[in-house]
Amino acid sequence: MTGHRLTVDPIGCRAHGLCAEALPEAIGLDEWGYPVLANGPVPPGLVAEARRAAAACPALALRLRKVH
Amino acid sequence: MTTVFTPMARTLPSHRLDLATHERTHGISPLAAFSGAEGRRRFVAEVGAADLRGRGGAGFPTARKLAAVQGRRAVVVANGCEGDPLSHKDNTLLTLAPHLVLDGVQLAAQAVAATEAVLCVHRGSTAIASVLAALAERRDPVPVRVAEIPPRYVASEESALVNYLTTGDARPTGKEPRPAERGVGGRPTLVDNVDTLAQLALVARAGADAYRRSRTDLVTVSGAVRSPGVVEVQAGLPIADLLVRAGGAAEPVQAVLVGGYGGTWLPWAATGTHLGAVPGIASVHVLPVSACGLDFTTKMLAQLAGESARQCGPCMFGLPAIAGDFAALLQGDADAVARLDRRLPLVTGRGTCAHPDGAVRLGAAALAVFRDDVTSHIRHRRCLTRARRAA
Numbered sequence: 001m002t003g004h005r006l007t008v009d010p011i012g013c014r015a016h017g018l019c020a021e022a023l024p025e026a027i028g029l030d031e032w033g034y035p036v037l038a039n040g041p042v043p044p045g046l047v048a049e050a051r052r053a054a055a056a057c058p059a060l061a062l063r064l065r066k067v068h
Numbered sequence: 069m070t071t072v073f074t075p076m077a078r079t080l081p082s083h084r085l086d087l088a089t090h091e092r093t094h095g096i097s098p099l100a101a102f103s104g105a106e107g108r109r110r111f112v113a114e115v116g117a118a119d120l121r122g123r124g125g126a127g128f129p130t131a132r133k134l135a136a137v138q139g140r141r142a143v144v145v146a147n148g149c150e151g152d153p154l155s156h157k158d159n160t161l162l163t164l165a166p167h168l169v170l171d172g173v174q175l176a177a178q179a180v181a182a183t184e185a186v187l188c189v190h191r192g193s194t195a196i197a198s199v200l201a202a203l204a205e206r207r208d209p210v211p212v213r214v215a216e217i218p219p220r221y222v223a224s225e226e227s228a229l230v231n232y233l234t235t236g237d238a239r240p241t242g243k244e245p246r247p248a249e250r251g252v253g254g255r256p257t258l259v260d261n262v263d264t265l266a267q268l269a270l271v272a273r274a275g276a277d278a279y280r281r282s283r284t285d286l287v288t289v290s291g292a293v294r295s296p297g298v299v300e301v302q303a304g305l306p307i308a309d310l311l312v313r314a315g316g317a318a319e320p321v322q323a324v325l326v327g328g329y330g331g332t333w334l335p336w337a338a339t340g341t342h343l344g345a346v347p348g349i350a351s352v353h354v355l356p357v358s359a360c361g362l363d364f365t366t367k368m369l370a371q372l373a374g375e376s377a378r379q380c381g382p383c384m385f386g387l388p389a390i391a392g393d394f395a396a397l398l399q400g401d402a403d404a405v406a407r408l409d410r411r412l413p414l415v416t417g418r419g420t421c422a423h424p425d426g427a428v429r430l431g432a433a434a435l436a437v438f439r440d441d442v443t444s445h446i447r448h449r450r451c452l453t454r455a456r457r458a459a
Contacts, residue, residue, distance in 0.1 A: 010380035010420045011242065030414055034381035 003041035005067045006050055010034075012061035019062045022053035041067065078284055079266055080300045081164050084198060087205040090167035097171040098272050099178060099209075111179045115268065117276035123286075124261030125328070125349040126422075130268070136248035137180040139256040144177045144185040144210070145233065145247075148195065148262040149217050149224030152328035153371075154351045157286040158262050160298040162195035165266065166202035170212065172265030175272050177210040180258050184211060187262070188229055191216040221329075221375035225421045226259045228377075239377040240421035285343060289314035291354035292321060307352060308339040317354065323361055323437055325353040329368055330426015333361065333433040348426070360451035362441050365434035366394040372427040382418035386411060387427050394431065397442065400449035405442060408435060 006026065015033035025046055026038045042050045042064070054062045085093060102111040116131030124147055146169065150158040162169060173185050189195055199214055215233060217223050223238035226247060232238040233252045251257020260268075263286055271279045283303040287310060290296045294315025301310050307324060311317060321336050327348020333355075334341070343350055355361055373387035390411055397404035412432050416425045435442060441451045 008418075009242070010382065010418060013381060015381055030382065030386075031411075032381055032385040034385075034418070036414065036418075 003044075003067055004047050004050060005041050005065050006037050006054070007063050007065060008035055008037065009061040009063070012059045014059045014061070016058050018056045018058065019053045022056050023049050026050065027053065035062070078270060078282065078300070079165065079168065079263075079286060080161065080298065084164050085167060087167055087202070090165070094168065094171075094269075095273060097174065097269060099171075099174055102175065102178060102272065108179050108181070111175065111272065114276050115271055118271045118279045119276075120264065120267055120271060120279075122261055123263040123267065123350065125330075125347075127344075127347075130260065130264055133248070133258060133260065134176065134179050136246070137182075137256045137258045138248075140181070141184075142177075142180045142182040142256040142258065143252045144173055144180065144182045145229055145252065145257055145259040146173050146185065146187040146212075146262050146265055147224060147226070147229060147259055148187060148189045148193070148199075149229070151190065151219075151221040151224040152330075152349055152351065154290055154325070154328045154331075154353050155288045155349050157288050157298045157350060159189075159193060159195045161263055161266055161286060162189065162193075163198045166195075166198050167206070168266040168269050169262045170199075170202055170206060170208070171269035171272075172260075172262075172267070173212055174208050174210060175268050176258055176260060176265060180256070182210055182258070184213075186213055186215050186233060186252070188215045188217050188224070188233075190219045190224070192219070220377070221372070222377050222421060222423050225423070227421065229259060230257060239379055240423075242420040285350050287343065287350045287352060289352050289354070291324075291352075292318045292356035292359075293354050294318050304342045304344065306340050306342055307334070310343070310352065311339070311354060318356070320357040321354055322357045322359075323355045325351075325355065325364075325430075327351060327429075328426075329372055330422070330429055331433075332429055333365075333437040335437050347429070358453060360441060360453060361434060361438040362394065362398060362445060362451060365430060365438075366391065366398055369394050369427060369431060372423070372430070376423060377421075380419040380424070382415045383424040386415040386418075387424060390415070390427065390431055394434075398445055400446055402446045405435070405446070 020027045020029045028036045050064050054064045112134045120130040121127045148158045218238045225240045228240040230247050230251045231241045247257040284300045285303050299313040326346040328351045331348040369391035373391040376383045378384045393404045393408045416428050444452045
């Protein structure tokens with residue numbers, strides 16, 4: 001089954017927090033402003049939003065990957 | 069009545085072996101027997117059949133690592149850094165049996181068709197003299213150089229070593245690209261702990277079946293035992309029996325820390341288990357009843373927080389916060405437990421290396437094993453031992 005999964009590059013992430021604003025359904029922020037991702041693949045209905053969230057990251061640390 | 073098990077010490081001799089005594093003890097390294105493409109395949113199969121796993125803490129199957137390194141001009145990195153303050157086995161091994169490690173380096177180099185090997189130790193390591201003397205005695209097909217790594221805990225993490233040897237920056241870079249694909253200088257790289265490499269040398273000599281039957285572990289035992297140090301014990305020995313090999317408990321024991329600074333606390337009642345069942349390096353620290361496990365853990369967490377490479381937010385901010393919560397807990401701050409309940413589960417898996425995961429494992433295990441001390445610290449601002457003594 002093919003799906004999509006979000007990953008954060010923890011070194012690249014600078015805690016801008018834009019991802020959590022773009023995709024609050026799947027991304028929360030910890031108390032220091034770093035993203036906490038929901039477990040598992042991105043629900044199919046949120047893939048377009050997830051792609052926008054990844055594109056919104058100023059540090060290019062959030063990625064949406066296809067998984068098989 | 070317990071039976072004291074005295075295995076034939078196979079890996080660690082009682083004093084340093086030079087090349088002549090090494091070869092008298094173990095025989096000449098069977099490098100030629102595993103040469104050529106067919107020999108390499110046979111060697112990897114033998115290591116697989118021996119079920120050899122990495123002895124640097126991660127426990128990954130060594131045969132799979134060997135098989136993953138493909139391509140030209142590969143590099144072998146022998147990791148002898150041993151950043152954990154509760155482990156001395158690698159340093160002891162390099163000091164007493166350097167040729168066993170170097171035999172393993174050559175066997176591994178042959179198996180992955182490497183043209184170069186680097187033996188890494190921390191800067192100022194006491195094992196350097198022994199290693200250099202051993203290298204001067206040998207005529208190896210693959211040249212081995214010694215690299216001194218900055219004395220930071222995470223500098224000996226696999227990707228940090230590769231990064232340091234390539235760029236001079238000793239910070240972890242993450243899981244991708246894997247060293248097997250693009251490692252030192254962009255070349256396919258095998259990174260193995262020096263203890264693992266010594267075991268390779270034993271597997272090559274004994275064969276998988278005999279090796280499995282007589283397999284031993286090198287374990288660092290510290291704390292409240294009569295003879296702290298590195299012991300060689302039969303693999304799978306219960307932790308309680310392992311302590312007997314270190315002279316036995318020097319005073320009544322309340323708990324043991326297994327796996328080093330990123331390890332797990334076990335109450336004394338749980339020491340019937342064996343080391344392989346607990347994640348982390350082969351290290352046992354024995355905490356006597358007279359000491360406070362929370363106090364000990366707080367100091368370790370502060371050290372771990374200070375050792376962060378400060379690259380990833382959850383580690384850079386999370387570890388000092390967690391260490392601070394433990395310090396507050398010691399002073400009787402009742403809210404610290406709630407903060408830890410929230411913070412501890414939030415950090416694991418969110419750094420580029422496993423450094424924060426180890427700190428969380430340590431903290432979570434301490435809260436579970438020293439639960440009564442937590443209550444005592446909050447009520448009386450001191451641990452159970454001191455509260456009892458004062459009563």
